[in-house]
Amino acid sequence: xxxxxxERSRGALFLLVALFAAAGLWFVVGSEGTSSSPVVRxxxxxxxxxxxxxxxxxxxxxxxxxxxxxxxxxxxRVVLVNFWATWCEPCEQEMPAMQRLYERLPSxxxxxxxxxxxxxESKVAEFxxxxxxxxxxxxxxxxxxxxxxxxxxxxxxxxxxxDGHVVERYVxxxxxxxxxxxxxxxxxxxxxVAGRAAGAEGxxxxxxxxxxxxx
Numbered sequence: 001x002x003x004x005x006x007e008r009s010r011g012a013l014f015l016l017v018a019l020f021a022a023a024g025l026w027f028v029v030g031s032e033g034t035s036s037s038p039v040v041r042x043x044x045x046x047x048x049x050x051x052x053x054x055x056x057x058x059x060x061x062x063x064x065x066x067x068x069x070x071x072x073x074x075x076x077r078v079v080l081v082n083f084w085a086t087w088c089e090p091c092e093q094e095m096p097a098m099q100r101l102y103e104r105l106p107s108x109x110x111x112x113x114x115x116x117x118x119x120x121e122s123k124v125a126e127f128x129x130x131x132x133x134x135x136x137x138x139x140x141x142x143x144x145x146x147x148x149x150x151x152x153x154x155x156x157x158x159x160x161x162x163d164g165h166v167v168e169r170y171v172x173x174x175x176x177x178x179x180x181x182x183x184x185x186x187x188x189x190x191x192x193v194a195g196r197a198a199g200a201e202g203x204x205x206x207x208x209x210x211x212x213x214x215x
Contacts, residue, residue, distance in 0.1 A: 039150045039166060041167065043165065044165060045079075045164050046145070047071045048115075050069060050145060051067075051139050052067050052137065053124050053128055068138075069113065069138055074111050077108070077109055077110055077111050077162060078110050078161060078162055078185055079111045080111075080157055080185070081149070081158045082114045082156075083154050084115070084117070085118050086116065086126075088154045090154075090155055090172065091173070092127075097176040098112060100176070101181070104182065105182070110189075112135040113137075113138060114133070115138045117146050124139065152171060156172075157170040161188050168184070
């Protein structure tokens with residue numbers, strides 16, 4: 001091989017190596033920039049502020065209303081967040097039990113929030129009316145909150161304690177008013193905000209910033 005040809009070959013090899021190195025650096029930096037902490041037991045539950053489905057929102061006069069619900073507003077209560085869709089048969093099967101659970105537990109200690117990943121609110125509102133659901137039903141058509149919670153499908157439910165920390169993840173439908181689930185939720189009532197006994201004074205609840213807002 002002539003000297004000019006050898007120089008060109010070495011130059012091409014250097015360029016190829018440089019391109020691979022740049023691609024590797026981009027992958028590492030890009031991955032670190034987009035990664036999120038695992039939503040596992042003990043982690044802060046990703047915060048959200050989502051629109052309510054009008055049919056599931058009742059005013060004091062009993063008329064359907066609108067608005068939104070923010071997770072940070074529920075600090076101090078045990079929260080069960082359920083991800084679902086109208087086209088999901090197992091989701092439909094567990095809804096009556098969720099309504100019974102919601103009616104059974106005290107509203108000042110417990111909240112149940114169902115987050116629909118449907119695109120059309122009208123279908124969700126029709127579903128809510130058909131099953132006479134009275135707990136908050138929220139819309140997440142872009143699946144941003146669903147992705148923030150790292151769900152694998154629907155139905156999937158996350159149990160959150162009074163401090164806003166993840167306690168359990170339930171994949172698949174459940175008979176939510178069965179004793180094992182009622183007792184599990186009630187056991188969290190005894191632990192107050194920041195891990196203190198219920199009613200004890202302590203540090204203030206975590207803010208929306210602490211929880212990692214998802215808008």
